[in-house]
Amino acid sequence: MLFEQLSLIEPILDALKTEGYTTPTPIQEQAIPIILEGKDLLGCAQTGTGKTAAFAIPVLQLLCKQKFTGQPQKGGIKALILTPTRELAIQIEESFAAYGRNLGLKQLVIFGGVSQHAQTIALRKGVDILIATPGRLLDLIQQKFIRLSDVEFFVLDEADRMLDMGFIHDVKKVITLLPTKKQTLFFSATMPPEISKLASSILNNPSKVEVTPISSTAETIQQAVYFVEKENKKLLLSHLLKDAAIKSALVFTRTKHGADKVVKDLHRGGVKAEAIHGNKSQNARQRALSNFKSGETRVLVATDIAARGIDVDDLTHVINFELPNVPETYVHRIGRTGRAGASGIAFSFCDAEEKEFLRDIQKLISIPVPVVTDHPYAMANTSLHSIPTVKQKPVQRHHQGGERRSFRGGDSRRYAGNQSARRD
Known part of the structure; x- marks a missing residue:
């Protein structure tokens, strides 16, 4: 399957081609159509499966379609992506920027450990997509720099790590501040009882996508x-x-x-x-x-x-x-x-x-x-x-087939070999 077969709009397809990425990974192939239909999603996938693009691409498309429907647009944050670490937040923002380069949407990443000044300036200018770690998000909400009343898409990424890092209470607090009516995408590599319970409480009749079981290791x-x-x-x-x-x-x-x-x-x-x-x-x-x-x-x-x-x-x-x-x-x-x-x-x-x-x-x-x-x-x-x-x-053996470009941003490099155009 190629991305052209997933009903994606031309500006996104052009951006993917610019990145040298033509073939979806299994989770992208399964998740993108579900998300484009407006359904909630429970994604069980470990790092390296391409899950960042699996939610970033359809969220960008849905936001873009809203923008050009002619309907009155709310001025607040429309998509919130919550992730546990600063490094992952930065990579997700890079992914949204890369795939949405032709859409005119504004994305911003916020995290702790740095001055909030530049972040608050960007927030004042208006943001469509916010990628955040829980602590800094709650800080800026408390300071009235952020309100979540207009959020239509909520992505909770790496939910099991949120639990491991002690962020689960912050996550639950953020969830209480979100509108009841929204599309929720929930991703976790593992499903311990507390994470399973959280997923059940916030997802509305979700479709489940599961790829590359956590017990498997790559043959390479x-x-x-x-x-x-x-x-x-x-x-x-x-x-x-x-x-x-x-x-x-x-x-x-x-x-x-x-x-x-x-x-x-x-x-x-x-x-x-x-x-x-x-x-x-x-x-x-x-x-x-x-x-x-x-x-x-x-x-x-x-x-x-x-x-x-x-x-x-x-x-x-x-x-x-x-x-x-x-x-x-x-x-x-x-x-x-x-x-x-x-x-x-x-x-x-x-x-x-x-x-x-x-x-x-x-x-x-x-x-x-x-x-x-x-x-x-x-x-x-x-x-x-x-x-x-x-x-x-073991002796290091290199791939026999020439160099293959990696898909920039996100977490999809395990499948980067799929980027080469297929000869049918």
Whole structure:
């Protein structure tokens, strides 16, 4: 299927062509027609499936059609997209700007950690589409800079992360300020009971779209686990980074303090690394991400919450310095490599206390993660049932088929290989 078959208007099709994007991903193919019909939507999709475009494109089209119907237009915010992190909010705004470049609609992103002055100036000039994090949104509502009485489209993105980050009460407060009559689009990678209950309370007879189950990992990702004592993890990381094949590595820790400590250890070994987590200022986080994307910094060390929504072209390696205690998080982490038709590699360090986490991960993804035994810091006791072993770490294999452009913005790079025009 091509985008031309989804009843999209020419200005949006032209914008998509400008972005080099011609073929919808599965969630886009399913969700766009539903949203264009005006129905509420429950979308279960993990990062990398193209869900940002799945809601941005139809919302833009519906807003554009309203604009040119000749009906009296309300002057307030017409679409509200609520998202948990600043980085994800910025990427969503970039997506709306890219796909709506020919529509004359105004979009604005607001988030905390920076001065609100520029944001309030933009709000005074009028905004059609507002992308926001919960805290800053409520702050500006309280200060009377924002009113939500004219909102016709409400998108709640990454609902499960809202819960993880403790934002769920803020989200519920925002919902009480929205008009009763609106179209609601609800996206979550997982559906814990509280999120399922929230979805049921705000969605009106929704259509459900579910793609790429959270338990799956991309076939393009080569996974491997290293059993290592906790105190030797920093030595193993430095050892692995001596390999020039690791051109860029996103390293995950469970805590902010742990991320900072890993960066300090790498600096001592002469490796360019930066940390990104909630204690960093917004400017510091954006600078670190920019340096990593440009290649100036080889290693970016991140916590799960700070990394949500980060999308980096051609990321060769993800390294789990510490295994996550939630198995679904493992899938989210390693899904940041192996996109756009290229292969990627995911290394995981597992100490004695983390073996239970590894068992849970393997149970979720339904495949054993191969063990690398040939390394200088191998742990004496590596017993864990049903795990194959490999002598050497995986070798990076590049996609055979030429370069493929990534879809700018949003979270759709896993399917970026679909951008090439089909030959029928």
